[in-house]
Amino acid sequence: MGFGQHSARRRRHTVVVAACAALIVVGGGAVTWAATQQVESPPAPPAASSTAQAPPASSTAPENDPAEASTSAPSTAGSKPTAGSSTSxxxxxxxxxxxxxxxxxxxxxxxxxxxxxxxxxxxxxxxxSGERYNEVAWYDGSPTPGEVGPAVLEGHVTGTGYAPSVFFELGNTRKGDRIEVDRADGSTATFEVTEVKSSPKDDFPRIDVYGATDGPELRVITCGGTFDKDAGRHLDNVIVFAKLVKS
Known part of the structure; x- marks a missing residue:
């Protein structure tokens, strides 16, 4: 499997952890090695509750989707703003x-x-994946950052050699933090974090993440929570919600 070079510039050193995401598994030994090497979980949002029990493992292959609970195409078409959604x-x-x-x-x-x-x-x-494994991706079926609606960004929590990837510390994001997104037209959309939450993958909040909003908003998603050694994956998603404050 081909992993790219680490693209995010980080000043903080973190410990080696098991991979949350992998595109393919070369033999069962890779999963076993990863599980035995994990010594620390990714940071969790302050109010996040840990998952009590790991669900029965249906596969030993690590997950390959930071938002894998979305088993059908995410859509914002025709949806209304959710009760908990913030407005710009x-x-x-x-x-x-x-x-x-x-x-x-x-x-x-x-x-x-x-x-x-x-x-x-x-x-x-x-x-x-590939050379861009450790980069952030934008779901191109969502609005572009700064447009009305929820723009969705995603990234891996662990990567090359089971070391931290771009969003390993996403759970350390706090309400009031800024997120700056540079756009192809030369503009920068600045968002302010309104909520950081952890959600079980089997109860992914699709409406809160993909549902229509009154103004421009941002969602940033990665894996998190307890690492299920049998399934070879983290049980939760960490989700950051933010609203546009400067354009």
């Missing part, structure tokens, strides 16, 4: 469509290029 300040004007090219999360010392990805044949989000 009236004075902040939405931006026209323009794909994201880079993202910065200063609160956790992350900076990464961004590339677009769609859905696979099963209707799940494709994930960064």
């Amino acid at each position: 300040s009236p004075e902040v004007e939405p931006l026209p469509a323009s794909p994201p090219v880079a993202v910065r999360l200063p609160g956790i010392d992350v900076e990464s290029p961004v590339h677009g990805l769609g859905l696979d044949e099963e209707g799940k989000l494709q994930v960064p």
